Amino acid sequence: MAKIAVDSFGSENAQLYTLTNSRGMQVSLTNFGARLVDILLPIDGQLRNVSLAAKSDREYMEKDSYVGSTVAPVAGRISGAATLIKGETVHFTENEPGRTLHSGNHTSNEQYWESEVEEENNRVVFSLVLPDGYNGFPGAVQVQATYELTEKNELKINYWAKSEKDTIFNPTNHVYFNLSGDFNRTVAEHMMKIQASQFLPLGEDNMPLGEFWPVDGTAFDFRQFAPLGQGMDGQDPQTKLVNGFDHPWVLEDTDIPVEVISPDEKVRLLMRSNQPAVVIYTYNHGPTDMAGRHTVFSLECQGFPNACNIENFGSILLEKDQEFDSHFSYQFEF
Numbered sequence: 001m002a003k004i005a006v007d008s009f010g011s012e013n014a015q016l017y018t019l020t021n022s023r024g025m026q027v028s029l030t031n032f033g034a035r036l037v038d039i040l041l042p043i044d045g046q047l048r049n050v051s052l053a054a055k056s057d058r059e060y061m062e063k064d065s066y067v068g069s070t071v072a073p074v075a076g077r078i079s080g081a082a083t084l085i086k087g088e089t090v091h092f093t094e095n096e097p098g099r100t101l102h103s104g105n106h107t108s109n110e111q112y113w114e115s116e117v118e119e120e121n122n123r124v125v126f127s128l129v130l131p132d133g134y135n136g137f138p139g140a141v142q143v144q145a146t147y148e149l150t151e152k153n154e155l156k157i158n159y160w161a162k163s164e165k166d167t168i169f170n171p172t173n174h175v176y177f178n179l180s181g182d183f184n185r186t187v188a189e190h191m192m193k194i195q196a197s198q199f200l201p202l203g204e205d206n207m208p209l210g211e212f213w214p215v216d217g218t219a220f221d222f223r224q225f226a227p228l229g230q231g232m233d234g235q236d237p238q239t240k241l242v243n244g245f246d247h248p249w250v251l252e253d254t255d256i257p258v259e260v261i262s263p264d265e266k267v268r269l270l271m272r273s274n275q276p277a278v279v280i281y282t283y284n285h286g287p288t289d290m291a292g293r294h295t296v297f298s299l300e301c302q303g304f305p306n307a308c309n310i311e312n313f314g315s316i317l318l319e320k321d322q323e324f325d326s327h328f329s330y331q332f333e334f
């Protein structure tokens, strides 16, 4: 049975949980935002951290509270900061002009979740109740975020939820990777493969246009391994618009839809997901006190952004008393 270390992580409400496996891989998590902190891989006799991280809850609050966190109830942007739920208009907090980003203000990523440690499964379960009407979202919604580290160096993430009212629900995890372990270096030389022949183009307001575009002949074609830098050179009109990647890819139904290899080829990341999209964001708004522009990339597993307002984007409706269950994982070979 694996021992899970518990330490303090800044203020008195914040804890840090460290999972370890027999291969020497370590993953640390905090209940502040049900957040992934470090992912440490034993390479060349040292531990290489591949996940952008801060040292305390306060540091995340000061620098960037999305990093590594659970974003719930709805990740990404909602147009008009409103939607229709079963024929009724619902308004959300407008935290960007004319839009809601990542569910509004002080949401799941800035809350202290309840924690339950399951050493027999090498797992931590974080729980939170989003109050009814919080940022406008109907609820109350019980949410669980579970992180498990396996002996195969796979970090498994599961979101479960249940609402007392009809609502919308489309959470994600906002981990940022740099597989070189050097967060001062851009991720341009990472090699990426994505099993997707379509992506969702954005408009100037960063909202999906509601169209599916083929990746052929664009910076979005990663059907064969290609450098992530092809989205950062400003050559493609879509990447020029938002200064890099900030886009959803439409994943094909396959075991490992995304693979990434570090520039020194010592780390390979394999992503699995039962969700229809992966949003890849290359920290285009950087530099911040947390990271420089293009020094990290996210792999956000979720339903399509703004699905609640776009007809052919699938449903993110979570009906009263229905159970939501999503699964995805990041496995590391090193």
Ligand code: BGC
Residues within 6 Å of the ligand: 066, 076, 206, 246, 279, 281, 285, 300
């Ligand atoms: C979004 C970006 C946003 C960032 C905030 C990402 O998930 O796609 O547009 O700026 O989160 O950290």
